[in-house]
Amino acid sequence: xxxxxxxxxxxxxxxxxxxxxxxxxxxxxxxxxxxxxxxxxxxxxxxxxxxxxxxxxxxxxxxxxxxxxxxxxxxxxxxxxxxxxxxxxxxxxxxxxxxxxxxxxxxxxxxxxxxxxxxxxxxxxxxxxxxxxxxxxxxxxxxxxxxxxxxxxxxxxxxxxxxxxxxxxxxxxxxxxxxxxxxxxxxxxxxxxxxxxxxxxxxxxxxxxxxxxxxxxxxxxxxxxxxxxxxxxxxxxxxxxxxxxxxxxxxxxxxxxxxxxxxxxxxxxxxxxxxxxxxxxxxxxxxxxxxxxxxxxxxxxxxxxxxxxxxxx
Numbered sequence: 001x002x003x004x005x006x007x008x009x010x011x012x013x014x015x016x017x018x019x020x021x022x023x024x025x026x027x028x029x030x031x032x033x034x035x036x037x038x039x040x041x042x043x044x045x046x047x048x049x050x051x052x053x054x055x056x057x058x059x060x061x062x063x064x065x066x067x068x069x070x071x072x073x074x075x076x077x078x079x080x081x082x083x084x085x086x087x088x089x090x091x092x093x094x095x096x097x098x099x100x101x102x103x104x105x106x107x108x109x110x111x112x113x114x115x116x117x118x119x120x121x122x123x124x125x126x127x128x129x130x131x132x133x134x135x136x137x138x139x140x141x142x143x144x145x146x147x148x149x150x151x152x153x154x155x156x157x158x159x160x161x162x163x164x165x166x167x168x169x170x171x172x173x174x175x176x177x178x179x180x181x182x183x184x185x186x187x188x189x190x191x192x193x194x195x196x197x198x199x200x201x202x203x204x205x206x207x208x209x210x211x212x213x214x215x216x217x218x219x220x221x222x223x224x225x226x227x228x229x230x231x232x233x234x235x236x237x238x239x240x241x242x243x244x245x246x247x248x249x250x251x252x253x254x255x256x257x258x259x260x261x262x263x264x265x266x267x268x269x270x271x272x273x274x275x276x277x278x279x280x281x282x283x284x285x286x287x288x289x290x291x292x293x294x295x296x297x298x299x300x301x302x303x304x305x306x307x308x309x310x311x312x313x
Contacts, residue, residue, distance in 0.1 A: 009047040019057045026056070034073035035059075051077060058084055089202045105133070106200070109155055110140035112189070113167055115230045119193050119238040124200075134162055136204055141168040142260065144267055145175050152179070165203040169260035190253040193238050227294040228255060232308055236297070242304050251297045258290035 016023050029035050030046070035056065040046060048056070058080040062072050065087050075083065103125040108117040117126055117138050127134040137155050141148045148171070155164060165185045168176070180186060185203040187196065228236070236252040265283035268275065301308055 010053050012046045015048050015053055018053055019060050021060050034069055085202055088205045105135045106138050107134035108138045112140035112142045113138045115234050116189055119234050137162055137164040139166050141171045145172055163203050169257055170264035190256045248300050255293050255297055258286055261286050
């Protein structure tokens with residue numbers, strides 16, 4: 001690997017060690033047009049980019065799982081990641097198929113994690129801290145960056161052999177990139193209970209899926225008071241609407257996302273005092289938008305006869 005250039009490259013020997021593909025296989029795949037080295041040295045030596053190395057590693061995993069190289073050669077990096085995730089999740093779901101009396105124990109850490117774990121299907125059991133050994137940790141990042149790092153570190157020390165999934169809506173991109181580099185499994189919420197189930201099963205399998213770390217709770221005093229709590233929104237999102245569309249689900253998810261962004265702006269006010277005015281303004285304006293969408297959600301609930309659950313612990 002050359003570390004002098006802005007975009008590092010890997011020569012064929014290094015690529016072979018990283019991916020497990022022999023140099024002969026790499027040359028054969030290139031000859032058959034399955035992949036092509038990013039560029040060549042002045043002496044003709046093959047050189048691969050960092051993205052190509054990951055692409056080759058994923059192709060190796062998929063061929064080990066039974067895919068033919070010709071069937072996956074045209075997939076881009078994102079499609080390869082998704083295919084590996086799908087295979088690993090299916091394998092885990094088949095391997096860990098349990099009886100109704102043997103459920104997956106989820107330990108939620110943080111209020112947001114507790115809210116969303118409450119709507120998981122019956123195959124999951126919500127574990128209590130210090131009472132049961134969990135199968136998986138569900139840790140939310142809806143706190144300051146310092147507290148996020150502390151929370152994840154403590155959880156890793158207390159449960160060293162337990163898989164961990166980090167759930168977030170809005171969080172600093174640098175923090176997400178750090179967790180991604182550490183191999184933490186990232187899940188962006190809000191999402192449906194079915195999708196959350198899929199992700200948790202993948203995390204249990206130590207899958208390679210990582211949510212995009214660059215994609216992105218105290219509300220500003222100038223914001224309108226909230227009509228719905230996080231728990232109420234999560235329950236509405238998981239309900240079965242009478243109208244033949246998904247509008248209540250999508251609208252409740254939108255409210256939850258806007259409320260999360262308000263909280264994120266408040267944390268930014270504290271952590272970035274020099275930009276306090278900007279974040280105050282953003283939090284206030286987003287609060288107005290959230291109030292408008294909440295009114296729309298309330299209208300939908302009334303029209304669809306959806307019962308708004310009480311905000312009980």
